[in-house]
Amino acid sequence: MGEQAGSRPGEGARNRSRRNVSAKACEHGAAGAAGAAFAPGAAAKEAEAGATPPGRPKTVVVAALMLTMGLVALDGAIVSTAVPQIVGDLGGFSVFSWIFAGYVLAGTVTLPVYGKLSDTYGRRPVLLVGISLFLLGSLLCAAAWNMAALIAFRILQGLGGGALQGTVQTLAADLYPLKDRPRIQSRMTVVWATSAVGGPAVGGVLATYADWRWIFLINLPLALAALVIIVRHLTEPARPAGHRGRIDWAGALGVFACAGVLLFAVVQGGVTWPWLSAPSLGLLAAGALLAALVVRVERRAEEPILPGWVWRRRTIAAVNLAMVALGLLIAAPQVFMPTYAQAVLGLGAVNAGLVASAMTLTWPISASLAQHVYRRIGFRDTAAVGVGVAAVVLFSFTLLPYPARPWQAAVVMLLLGAALGLFQLPLIAGVQSTVVWAERGTTTASVLFSRQVGQSVGAALMGAVANATIAARLTPAPVPGLPDHLDGVSKALARPELLPRAAADHLRSAVDAAVHHIFLGAAVAAVAALLILLTVAPRRFPVLPGQE
Numbered sequence: 080m081g082e083q084a085g086s087r088p089g090e091g092a093r094n095r096s097r098r099n100v101s102a103k104a105c106e107h108g109a110a111g112a113a114g115a116a117f118a119p120g121a122a123a124k125e126a127e128a129g130a131t132p133p134g135r136p137k138t139v140v141v142a143a144l145m146l147t148m149g150l151v152a153l154d155g156a157i158v159s160t161a162v163p164q165i166v167g168d169l170g171g172f173s174v175f176s177w178i179f180a181g182y183v184l185a186g187t188v189t190l191p192v193y194g195k196l197s198d199t200y201g202r203r204p205v206l207l208v209g210i211s212l213f214l215l216g217s218l219l220c221a222a223a224w225n226m227a228a229l230i231a232f233r234i235l236q237g238l239g240g241g242a243l244q245g246t247v248q249t250l251a252a253d254l255y256p257l258k259d260r261p262r263i264q265s266r267m268t269v270v271w272a273t274s275a276v277g278g279p280a281v282g283g284v285l286a287t288y289a290d291w292r293w294i295f296l297i298n299l300p301l302a303l304a305a306l307v308i309i310v311r312h313l314t315e316p317a318r319p320a321g322h323r324g325r326i327d328w329a330g331a332l333g334v335f336a337c338a339g340v341l342l343f344a345v346v347q348g349g350v351t352w353p354w355l356s357a358p359s360l361g362l363l364a365a366g367a368l369l370a371a372l373v374v375r376v377e378r379r380a381e382e383p384i385l386p387g388w389v390w391r392r393r394t395i396a397a398v399n400l401a402m403v404a405l406g407l408l409i410a411a412p413q414v415f416m417p418t419y420a421q422a423v424l425g426l427g428a429v430n431a432g433l434v435a436s437a438m439t440l441t442w443p444i445s446a447s448l449a450q451h452v453y454r455r456i457g458f459r460d461t462a463a464v465g466v467g468v469a470a471v472v473l474f475s476f477t478l479l480p481y482p483a484r485p486w487q488a489a490v491v492m493l494l495l496g497a498a499l500g501l502f503q504l505p506l507i508a509g510v511q512s513t514v515v516w517a518e519r520g521t522t523t524a525s526v527l528f529s530r531q532v533g534q535s536v537g538a539a540l541m542g543a544v545a546n547a548t549i550a551a552r553l554t555p556a557p558v559p560g561l562p563d564h565l566d567g568v569s570k571a572l573a574r575p576e577l578l579p580r581a582a583a584d585h586l587r588s589a590v591d592a593a594v595h596h597i598f599l600g601a602a603v604a605a606v607a608a609l610l611i612l613l614t615v616a617p618r619r620f621p622v623l624p625g626q627e
Contacts, residue, residue: 156278171226194524209242406533445500
């Protein structure tokens with residue numbers, strides 16, 4: 080099949096063997112699969128193929144998965160609103176951004192590791208470890224005595240969050256057949272949407288009327304509830320211990336170090352130091368050397384953390400590349416729309432947040448309806464339609480007048496959410512259906528990892544575009560009263576009433592032009608995703624028997 084092009088010798092035969100076992104298990108049901116386990120060699124084959132637990136998943140298990148996803152989704156939204164109180168209590172204003180960067184880096188670089196571990200030991204133990212780490216990290220964050228301690232505990236919390244993100248998505252594919260998968264995926268998206276809208280409000284209330292430490296303590300009952308439900312109700316098919324290969328700990332450490340160094344370089348470049356400075360170039364060079372070392376280690380490993388088939392199979396490689404492009408383009412509305420809404424449209428923080436989160440209202444609706452489209456025209460073409468519409472919507476933002484009306488920006492965000500729901504879900508559901516159980520965790524983790532990397536790179540690149548555009552409008556300053564350097568722009572935007580009227584209007588115009596350039600870049604990323612789908616991805620995804 081198309082996704083096996085370029086596989087190393089013998090891999091295609093093993094994959095065909097796994098497909099035959101998977102098809103046999105689906106044809107004869109759970110009893111047939113269990114009976115086959117008594118035949119010589121059947122147990123090993125069945126363990127290699129894996130199996131989806133038969134029957135409809137318990138409602139309480141689905142609720143636990145949504146609760147677990149909610150922990151990750153709510154965390155980012157609720158913490159951001161309490162930053163002023165945290166800095167006022169602990170100090171460390173110059174490094175407070177690492178409250179978020181440390182968490183994101185830890186979660187991103189561990190995704191491939193957790194994906195491989197879930198394929199080797201099962202989803203349940205990885206999920207339990209992730210919830211426990213997240214719970215411990217939340218408790219320690221609430222007890223932090225200074226900013227350095229808080230950042231360290233946020234990294235620990237991120238190590239747990241990395242396990243939760245990929246494992247929940249993988250379990251959703253395990254528990255639901257393809258025809259029902261959009262239902263659970265849309266529920267997960269609703270959880271993210273609700274958290275994006277309600278999280279800032281909850282965080283603001285807790286920080287204002289209680290204490291900022293409660294934004295972490297609120298995680299404890301939720302995490303404990305999810306932990307108890309999963310321990311009591313989530314079961315997986317037994318997997319013989321003899322099948323488990325040696326864990327590639329050297330590869331895991333290499334992936335962690337390589338991704339961490341490169342993402343650190345991307346996050347700090349252009350912010351803490353210039354892109355062409357010694358620290359940036361040194362980190363990028365170190366990341367390149369680590370990447371070469373990882374490739375060498377993974378080629379020799381019996382069970383590599385990042386197996387080569389993730390990029391050799393045409394379908395998975397295409398989806399990963401498309402997800403990198405999605406991460407690039409999503410940085411525009413997520414990172415820069417709130418600033419645009421406040422600085423250009425003149426909205427308050429609450430209303431600006433509502434405009435920026437409008438995308439999350441139509442995304443789950445579109446995702447839940449995507450199955451009706453991809454059943455007719457296929458996964459690839461459905462995703463192509465979605466990202467094609469997204470490219471048009473992103474470009475249309477650059478045509479908005481100055482100053483635009485708030486409803487115009489909100490309509491753009493609503494349309495963008497609808498387009499991206501039609502783009503992302505078919506790719507995730509489709510690629511998960513092309514692999515057996517024992518490869519689904521690694522595949523899902525690679526998809527989420529690609530999106531996170533794209534989003535980190537996108538935020539850095541678009542930040543550089545914004546800085547260059549605003550700097551060009553400020554130098555030379557055409558009106559008196561403008562800040563003479565970029566560091567003064569944020570302060571001026573926070574208190575525009577202190578500027579002369581002409582200077583404030585010119586600064587708003589500069590921000591408007593910068594965000595237009597950013598959305599134009601996002602439109603280019605959407606076009607790149609469309610080209611990837613049309614040229615790399617097979618028109619029909621090679622769905623395995625029994626996955627329909």
